[in-house]
Amino acid sequence: MRYAFFPGCVSRGGCPELYPAAVLICKRLGIDIWEMQGASCTGAGVLQEKNQLLGDTLNARTFAMAEYWDLPIMTICSTCQGVMSQANFRLRDPEYRAQVNTYLAEEGLEYKGNADPKHLLWILIEDYGLDKLEELITRPLHGVRLAPFYGCYLVRPTDALQFADNPDRQDSLEKLIEILGATVVDFSGKTRCCGFPILTINERNSLAMVGKHTSEAKDLGADAMITPCPLCHLNLDSFQPKAAAQAGRDIGLPILHMPQAIGLAMGFPASELGLRRHIVNTRPLLTQLTPVGAAH
Amino acid sequence: MKVTIRVRRQDPEVEDTAPFWQDYSLEIEDNATVLDALIKIREDMDGTLSLRCSCRSSICGSCAMRINGHAGLACKTQAAAALQEGDVIEVEPAGNMPVIKDLVVNFDLFWDKVMEVEPYLQPQGPEPEGEYVVSNESMLHLSGVTACIMCGACVSDCTVMEVDPSFLGPAALAKAYRFTADPRDGDDEGVSKDRLEQLNAPSGIWDCTRCLECVQACPKGVAPMERIMAMRDQAITAGFHNTNGARHTEAFSESVEQSGTLDELKLVPKSLGMTNIQGLLNYAPVALQALTHGKMPPLMHKKIEGIEHVRRIFEQVDETER
Numbered sequence: 060m061r062y063a064f065f066p067g068c069v070s071r072g073g074c075p076e077l078y079p080a081a082v083l084i085c086k087r088l089g090i091d092i093w094e095m096q097g098a099s100c101t102g103a104g105v106l107q108e109k110n111q112l113l114g115d116t117l118n119a120r121t122f123a124m125a126e127y128w129d130l131p132i133m134t135i136c137s138t139c140q141g142v143m144s145q146a147n148f149r150l151r152d153p154e155y156r157a158q159v160n161t162y163l164a165e166e167g168l169e170y171k172g173n174a175d176p177k178h179l180l181w182i183l184i185e186d187y188g189l190d191k192l193e194e195l196i197t198r199p200l201h202g203v204r205l206a207p208f209y210g211c212y213l214v215r216p217t218d219a220l221q222f223a224d225n226p227d228r229q230d231s232l233e234k235l236i237e238i239l240g241a242t243v244v245d246f247s248g249k250t251r252c253c254g255f256p257i258l259t260i261n262e263r264n265s266l267a268m269v270g271k272h273t274s275e276a277k278d279l280g281a282d283a284m285i286t287p288c289p290l291c292h293l294n295l296d297s298f299q300p301k302a303a304a305q306a307g308r309d310i311g312l313p314i315l316h317m318p319q320a321i322g323l324a325m326g327f328p329a330s331e332l333g334l335r336r337h338i339v340n341t342r343p344l345l346t347q348l349t350p351v352g353a354a355h
Numbered sequence: 356m357k358v359t360i361r362v363r364r365q366d367p368e369v370e371d372t373a374p375f376w377q378d379y380s381l382e383i384e385d386n387a388t389v390l391d392a393l394i395k396i397r398e399d400m401d402g403t404l405s406l407r408c409s410c411r412s413s414i415c416g417s418c419a420m421r422i423n424g425h426a427g428l429a430c431k432t433q434a435a436a437a438l439q440e441g442d443v444i445e446v447e448p449a450g451n452m453p454v455i456k457d458l459v460v461n462f463d464l465f466w467d468k469v470m471e472v473e474p475y476l477q478p479q480g481p482e483p484e485g486e487y488v489v490s491n492e493s494m495l496h497l498s499g500v501t502a503c504i505m506c507g508a509c510v511s512d513c514t515v516m517e518v519d520p521s522f523l524g525p526a527a528l529a530k531a532y533r534f535t536a537d538p539r540d541g542d543d544e545g546v547s548k549d550r551l552e553q554l555n556a557p558s559g560i561w562d563c564t565r566c567l568e569c570v571q572a573c574p575k576g577v578a579p580m581e582r583i584m585a586m587r588d589q590a591i592t593a594g595f596h597n598t599n600g601a602r603h604t605e606a607f608s609e610s611v612e613q614s615g616t617l618d619e620l621k622l623v624p625k626s627l628g629m630t631n632i633q634g635l636l637n638y639a640p641v642a643l644q645a646l647t648h649g650k651m652p653p654l655m656h657k658k659i660e661g662i663e664h665v666r667r668i669f670e671q672v673d674e675t676e677r
Contacts, residue, residue, distance in 0.1 A: 068617035072652035073645075097660035099615040104565050105607040108584040109591070113672040117611070117665065141567075162671050166664045215567035247424065252514040252566035259626040260561050260600045262637075267518035268564075297641060297650070336649050 060186065062133035063125040064092035065143075065176070067289070068100050070135055073297075074289040074316070076333025081135045081179065081318040083332070087195060087325055088187065092133060095124060101142040103290075104212070104256070111149075112159070118146035119159045120166070122174035131186075132176035135318065137288030140178040141212020141220065147174060148219035178213060180235060180287045180317060184227050189238045197326040199240025203283065203347055205320065206244040206276035206312075207232035208295065210288025214250045235317070236285065239324040244281040248272035255294040269294050269302035273312045283313040283344050285320045292316055297338045313341040323348060356385050358434055360392050362404065363447040365454045374454070378443075383434055389444060390418050390429035393458070406458040413574055416506030420458050421447040426511035426572040449511035451520075464520070465507055468527035476534060477550070480543040487539045500533040500582060502575040509569035509579050521558045525569035525579030528560065532582035535589055551590045560586045561600030599634075602626050612669045615659030619652040 064085075070077040085092050098121040100106075102114035121143070125132045134140040150156050150172060160169050177185070183192055209232055213220070222228050233243045254268030273295060276284055286292055296314040303310040314337070315323075322332045334341045358381065365374040379396045390408055397404045408418040411430045418429040422437055423445050437444045452460035478487075509525035510516060516524050523531075531554055534540045534547060541547030554560045560583050569579040591601050606625035610618045627634035645651050659665070 068619070072617065072619040073650065075650060075652070099659060099665050100611045100617050102611065103607070103617070105604055106611060108587045108604050109608055110588075110672060110676060112676065113669065116668050116672055120664070120668070162668050165667065166661065211566040211568075215571040217571065251517075252564050252568075254514075254518075254564060256566075257515075257562060257564045259603055259623060260598075261519075261557070264515055264519045264522075264562065265564075268514065271518065297645065301641070338644055338648060338650075 060089065061091040061093065061130055062182070063128055063130040064094045065098055065121065065132050065134050065139060066094065067134065067136040067139040068103075069289040069293065073293050076336040077135065077289050077292070077316045077318065080316060080322055080332045083327060084318045084321050084325060085179075087327075088183075088192070090133075090182075090187070093128065093130065095121065095132075098124060101139045101146070103138050104142055107142070114142070115146045115149055115155075116159050116162045118143055119150055119156070119170040120163055120168060122147065122150070122176070123163055123168040123170040125174055125176075126171055127168065132174060133182055134176055134178050135287070136290070137178065137210030137213035137286075138290050140176065141210075141215075143176040144212075144221070145216070145219045147176065178287060180213075180231050181225070181228060184231050184234060185225065189234060192321075193238050196239065196324045198324055198349060200320070200324050201240050201349065203241040203344070204244045204281050205236045205239075205241040205315075206246055206279070206281035206284045207236060207249045208253070208272065208276075208284050208286040208288075208291055208314075209250050210286060210291045211250075211252050213287060232285065232287065232317075235321075239320060241320075241324075244276055244279050246272075246275050246279050246281075248275050253288075253291040253294045255290045258294060258298070263305070265294065266298060266302040266305045269298055270306035270308075270310070273299055273302065273310045273314075274306060274308065277310055277312045281312060282347060283315050283320075283341075285315045285317055287317040289316065299339050311339060311343075313337065313339050313344045315341075356387070356435065357382055357442060358392060358438065359441065359443045360389075360396060361443055361445045362393075362396075362457065363445075364404070364457045365448075366456050367454065368456070385435060387434050388430050389422055389432045389434050389437060389446065392434055392444070393429060393446065404458075405456040414504065416504035419449050419506035419508040419511060419574075421445075421450060421511060426450070426508040428506060428508065428574045431574050449507050451510050451513060451516045451524075452507065460507075462507060465505075465510055465524075465526065468523050469505070469530055471523065472527050472531040472534075472554070473550070474530050474534070476537065476540050477547070478539050479541055479549075489538045493536070493538050497533060497536060500529055500536070500577055503529055503533075503573075503577045504575055506574065508572040508574060509577075512568040512572045514566045514568055515562055515564050519558075519562070522562050523554075523559055525563075525583070528554070528563070528586070529577050529579035529582045532586055535586055536582075546589075546593055548593050551586065551593050551595060554586055555590045555595045555598060555601075560590060561598055599626050599628070602628060610656075612666055613658075613662075614656055615662050615665045616656075618656040620654065620656065 107114040254265035258265040319332045409415040413431040538545035603626035
């Protein structure tokens with residue numbers, strides 16, 4: 060299996076622990092990834108505020124590169140994935156695509172409309188197979204209670220994300236948690252907003268969202284939260300202490316990037332997965348794990 | 356078809372006001388809507404169940420409620436498509452509005468916010484001799500927003516209103532766009548500067564977190580969030596640059612144009628304003644924490660391969676848009 064790898068800005072920026080963890084598990088999975096060195100940021104929905112045509116053109120450029128390589132695109136960020144899916148949905152219109160292609164021609168690129176970017180989470184379920192993933196699990200996360208947190212752009216809008224054709228996407232994270240051997244802590248906040256986009260605009264509201272979701276999961280008995288979105292991770296982890304102070308309570312809920320949780324279940328040590336870089340202490344969670352190689 | 360409708364009920368007028376779940380098992384037609392099922396319950400099984408409904412054809416906007424946790428019109432939702440495990444459909448009152456009884460919520464705050472955006476045309480230029488002449492195109496564009504039936508589904512699921520009831524919210528802001536995008540509103544050029552100035556204030560356009568809940572919930576395709584994004588651009592174009600939101604959007608765009616990717620290290624101070632000492636100090640502890648945990652973005656921000664093409668696309672698209 061080979062993919063054009065689109066890591067996104069945050070996996071090497073504000074969450075530098077994500078990129079190596081994702082690369083590490085892809086290697087173990089036997090997924091061959093070719094990084095898209097020349098691809099730009101998706102615009103994250105911010106660029107689209109200013110100019111949707113511009114955002115769509117930049118994404119079409121990335122799609123055209125992957126088409127040229129004849130490889131499907133892999134993302135590791137809910138926001139990148141959602142913004143790409145939304146752009147691709149609009150680019151289905153041949154007239155619009157032709158307009159966008161006029162800007163790509165000078166670089167010798169043309170987007171023919173065949174890209175189907177997928178988040179690693181979807182790839183594991185739809186292309187790789189959870190049964191095959193299960194074979195690589197050497198340290199099932201038995202006894203660990205994980206609360207899923209998707210990130211808005213991986214669950215909405217459902218038409219652009221093609222949920223009707225891919226019904227497994229609806230509860231993909233819960234399916235993954237179960238395969239890893241952990242217990243799902245279902246909670247109403249799992250598809251809500253982490254508040255990250257308004258962090259510098261209305262910090263109070265942003266932190267209120269962090270506090271609400273992490274508290275709810277914690278109070279339902281979660282040992283940790285798992286997210287396929289590094290932007291959610293930034294807010295839920297880095298700003299959790301501040302959110303707890305604002306809410307006037309203790310929270311202390313470790314937030315795992317999806318590839319880190321998979322890596323732990325594959326037996327990789329926490330240090331290789333970058334867990335020490337988290338703001339919320341992950342050690343209490345790690346003590347819950349059975350040692351690698353122990354009978355299970 | 357046999358279904359169980361699980362209704363979140365509440366009657367604030369009785370002593371024990373806590374909401375509770377009540378199950379109704381009933382036989383409905385295969386093509387019945389969730390509203391058909393609720394009406395059947397009210398007519399044949401339990402006359403105390405309260406709900407609002409009228410047209411049964413997604414025109415009146417009365418029956419917005421949460422179905423399986425997400426807002427929508429009961430009359431537009433096929434029961435067969437909403438079945439969950441055990442053939443159960445969960446029905447709750449719309450969110451972010453106080454419950455009057457069962458599925459009936461109080462819309463007072465909803466209407467207050469709509470009134471707050473002054474939902475009527477306010478032309479500022481001299482009156483034309485005859486009628487206002489506007490292009491077909493602009494009116495067709497507006498029909499996407501005037502399709503709103505004021506059902507409150509977007510408000511129900513708004514993630515910001517959930518933590519901050521002062522936020523104007525998706526319905527009122529979509530209504531505001533109906534006027535900011537109307538060529539008759541505002542000055543001679545159709546720029547609604549006064550309106551945009553108000554919308555630019557706290558609790559307005561910049562407080563939206565872009566979570567897409569309203570886009571997903573709207574039964575009429577109004578896409579309130581996209582209208583809010585369009586108003587952000589209108590506000591910046593009209594000269595309102597002095598908000599963290601506007602600075603954030605502009606700094607983001609500049610970073611992608613310069614390097615192809617996001618320079619997170621520069622984005623935060625640029626959003627807060629480089630001279631905003633208090634704002635910058637507020638972030639100092641978090642920045643320090645990131646530094647000590649090895650979470651700081653790289654100091655040297657690298658440019659992507661072929662950055663010249665990204666810059667050219669920025670220039671060319673910008674020219675076209677003008």
